[in-house]
Each structure stands twice: as structure tokens, then as C-alpha cells.
Amino acid sequence: MTPNDFSTLRDLLRYAVSRFNDAGLFFGHGSSNAFDEAAYLLLHTLKLPLDKLDPFLDARLLPEEVANAIRVIEQRATERLPAAYITHEAWLGDYRFYVDERVIVPRSFIAELIPDYFSPWVAVPHEVTDILDLCTGSGCLPVMLADAFHNAHVDAVDISPDALAVAQRNIGDYELQERITLLESDLYTKLPEKLYDIIVSNPPYVNAESMTRLPGEYMREPQIALAGGADGMDLVRIIVAGAAERLKPQGILVVEIGNERAHAEAAFPDLELTWLSTSAGDDMVFLVTREQLQAKKKK
Incomplete structure (x- = not known):
């Protein structure tokens, strides 16, 4: 699996959901399932609006964007690090907070x-x-x-x-x-x-x-x-x-x-x-x- 295997956000999202499910991750730190967590991590990594997934699903990504996204996916899957520690943010209602370990x-x-x-x-x-x-x-x-x-x-x-x-x-x-x-x-x-x-x-x-x-x-x-x-x-x-x-x-x-x-x-x-x-x-x-x-x- 290399960055060349992916060209769009849709590709990465499908891979991330499969990777998270295969790793048996637990979702309880902001998301409740693999899809929502994958969408959040990818949108945050690509610096896209967190509430607008559909308009960007088929946009072609730069190789460095794909590489950054894969790094985040693998960090979540292999280290079992809560997403908030990767993005350094957590939300309670409409409030955004900085978090780390x-x-x-x-x-x-x-x-x-x-x-x-x-x-x-x-x-x-x-x-x-x-x-x-x-x-x-x-x-x-x-x-x-x-x-x-x-x-x-x-x-x-x-x-x-x-x-x-x-x-x-x-x-x-x-x-x-x-x-x-x-x-x-x-x-x-x-x-x-x-x-x-x-x-x-x-x-x-x-x-x-x-x-x-x-x-x-x-x-x-x-x-x-x-x-x-x-x-x-x-x-x-x-x-x-x-x-x-x-x-x-x-x-x-x-x-x-x-x-x-x-x-x-x-x-x-x-x-x-x-x-x-x-x-x-x-x-x-x-x-x-x-x-x-x-x-x-x-x-």
C-alpha cells in the first residue's frame, strides 16, 4: 500500500474504515463508529471543513496529502491513539478544546x-x-x-x-x-x-x-x-x-x-x-x- 494506490478522499475513506474495523478499534472519544471517525480524521488532516464531506469525496488529492492521510490512518490503527490526541482537539457541543495526552x-x-x-x-x-x-x-x-x-x-x-x-x-x-x-x-x-x-x-x-x-x-x-x-x-x-x-x-x-x-x-x-x-x-x-x-x- 503506497500513496499511489489512492487518488481521492473517497478512496482514503473506504480504506480507513476497513483498516479501523480490521484493527478492532474502540470508538468512544467523540465518534461512535469507524466511518465517522475516519471522516473526521481525514477532513481534519486535509484541512477541509469538518461538516462538508460530500463536496470533496471525488476531488483528486496531491501525493503529499495522501501520504499525510495514510500516516494518520496508520497512527490511529496501530497505536490505538484516540483521534483527539492526533488532531489535538475535542468538541463538546459547539465548543472546541485543545487536548493532548x-x-x-x-x-x-x-x-x-x-x-x-x-x-x-x-x-x-x-x-x-x-x-x-x-x-x-x-x-x-x-x-x-x-x-x-x-x-x-x-x-x-x-x-x-x-x-x-x-x-x-x-x-x-x-x-x-x-x-x-x-x-x-x-x-x-x-x-x-x-x-x-x-x-x-x-x-x-x-x-x-x-x-x-x-x-x-x-x-x-x-x-x-x-x-x-x-x-x-x-x-x-x-x-x-x-x-x-x-x-x-x-x-x-x-x-x-x-x-x-x-x-x-x-x-x-x-x-x-x-x-x-x-x-x-x-x-x-x-x-x-x-x-x-x-x-x-x-x-
């Missing part, structure tokens, strides 16, 4: 809840002035939160200085340096003395048994951002335990736990978790109020 690829279901301001639990969005994001990673949620809640300042926390460097780049790309403060901290340990209207977190939550079965693509991500201990709830317990004293009277805590609903409910049997609807169902994100957390502490 210092952070997990952004894919939070909390992002779907931000445009509606966590309604109905946030009654007056413009009165929200302080938000905390724990385990911020690439900084994607703080950017979206600051953009939605125009009067809010966001504190974004991560234990990894490498992740915070990526977050800083994304915050700079959106020119939100004045409204987002990055903090290197192990969850609450180095936070300023203040109260928050909203605390959100997409923490490491994969349980130990599931970690042993992750596809190769996930093993290319920072494991510190995935592994959540025996039942996946190690960090979630700390987040829930410390939230009440850091929330304002009407404050809420929103936590993403992926496929770990059973473990979350077992970890907090005396908390009535409210499960929020997302595109993946009603099992991925829970919400609790400060009032609930305070009542739990009194028991």
Missing part, C-alpha cells in the same frame, strides 16, 4: 446540562456568582460554565500540574483568564475560604474491576484521571463529604459517575440522589442540595 479526552455529560443552567435547581442564573469545578482536567467545564453564567467566577481545581497547563491554554483561547482561576489542589485541600452556588465534578470514577477491562484507547489516557478505587467512589466520597461546608444555602453539587450508579447509591444510602437526564440516560450524573448534605451530617 496530559488530560483525558473531554466527554462530560455535565456539559449537556449547562446550557439549561441546571434548571430547575438553579432558579435565577444571573444571580450565580461563584462556581467550583473539581478535577477540571482540560478546563472544558469551567469554560462552558463561565460562558453560560455571565456573572460567575469559576475556580477550577486539579491535582495535576500537567492538566492545569492544558486548562490554561483552553481558558486563554476563550479569553476567560479574568473569570476562571486555576488551582493546583487535591480536591478541597487548598481552596480559598469562600462559598459556592454550584460545585460540579467529573472525577475519576472507574471501579477497579472495570479498569482491567478498558479498551486500549482508554489506556492511552492519564490513569489518574480514570481510576476511582475498588468501587469507583474513592474521590466521590470526599467530594460529597466536603461539599456542604463549601456551598451557599441554596447551593447544589453535581457529580458525574458514568456507569457507576449502583456503586454511588451503595456509597450514599442515606442520601436521596437526584439523577439528571442526559443523552446517555438517567444514570450518569447525580445532584444533591446543600440542604440534603446538611441533613445527612446531622444524622
Whole structure:
């Protein structure tokens, strides 16, 4: 197989889909199937609009364009590197973020809840002035939160200085340096003395048994951002335990736990978790109020 074997984007797309399927790749970092992933990687590599495949399918490509495309196809197939690490970009809704192997690829279901301001639990969005994001990673949620809640300042926390460097780049790309403060901290340990209207977190939550079965693509991500201990709830317990004293009277805590609903409910049997609807169902994100957390502490 040489660049001379291909002349059009259609040729490359057919080859890429076959190559990806033959390699048994996993698609869970932005695309759900080999065709969509191949189309995205090829359009990005050829510097074509990501939403316009058909007009270019039969355009003849230059030899160097074909060579670059084949290199990307082979990198994805042989290294099982998530596409986002190859293109250095990931999308959440209409937001584009820079990513590399210092952070997990952004894919939070909390992002779907931000445009509606966590309604109905946030009654007056413009009165929200302080938000905390724990385990911020690439900084994607703080950017979206600051953009939605125009009067809010966001504190974004991560234990990894490498992740915070990526977050800083994304915050700079959106020119939100004045409204987002990055903090290197192990969850609450180095936070300023203040109260928050909203605390959100997409923490490491994969349980130990599931970690042993992750596809190769996930093993290319920072494991510190995935592994959540025996039942996946190690960090979630700390987040829930410390939230009440850091929330304002009407404050809420929103936590993403992926496929770990059973473990979350077992970890907090005396908390009535409210499960929020997302595109993946009603099992991925829970919400609790400060009032609930305070009542739990009194028991």
C-alpha cells in the first residue's frame, strides 16, 4: 500500500474504515463508529471543513496529502491513539478544546446540562456568582460554565500540574483568564475560604474491576484521571463529604459517575440522589442540595 494506490478522499475513506474495523478499534472519544471517525480524521488532516464531506469525496488529492492521510490512518490503527490526541482537539457541543495526552479526552455529560443552567435547581442564573469545578482536567467545564453564567467566577481545581497547563491554554483561547482561576489542589485541600452556588465534578470514577477491562484507547489516557478505587467512589466520597461546608444555602453539587450508579447509591444510602437526564440516560450524573448534605451530617 503506497500513496499511489489512492487518488481521492473517497478512496482514503473506504480504506480507513476497513483498516479501523480490521484493527478492532474502540470508538468512544467523540465518534461512535469507524466511518465517522475516519471522516473526521481525514477532513481534519486535509484541512477541509469538518461538516462538508460530500463536496470533496471525488476531488483528486496531491501525493503529499495522501501520504499525510495514510500516516494518520496508520497512527490511529496501530497505536490505538484516540483521534483527539492526533488532531489535538475535542468538541463538546459547539465548543472546541485543545487536548493532548496530559488530560483525558473531554466527554462530560455535565456539559449537556449547562446550557439549561441546571434548571430547575438553579432558579435565577444571573444571580450565580461563584462556581467550583473539581478535577477540571482540560478546563472544558469551567469554560462552558463561565460562558453560560455571565456573572460567575469559576475556580477550577486539579491535582495535576500537567492538566492545569492544558486548562490554561483552553481558558486563554476563550479569553476567560479574568473569570476562571486555576488551582493546583487535591480536591478541597487548598481552596480559598469562600462559598459556592454550584460545585460540579467529573472525577475519576472507574471501579477497579472495570479498569482491567478498558479498551486500549482508554489506556492511552492519564490513569489518574480514570481510576476511582475498588468501587469507583474513592474521590466521590470526599467530594460529597466536603461539599456542604463549601456551598451557599441554596447551593447544589453535581457529580458525574458514568456507569457507576449502583456503586454511588451503595456509597450514599442515606442520601436521596437526584439523577439528571442526559443523552446517555438517567444514570450518569447525580445532584444533591446543600440542604440534603446538611441533613445527612446531622444524622
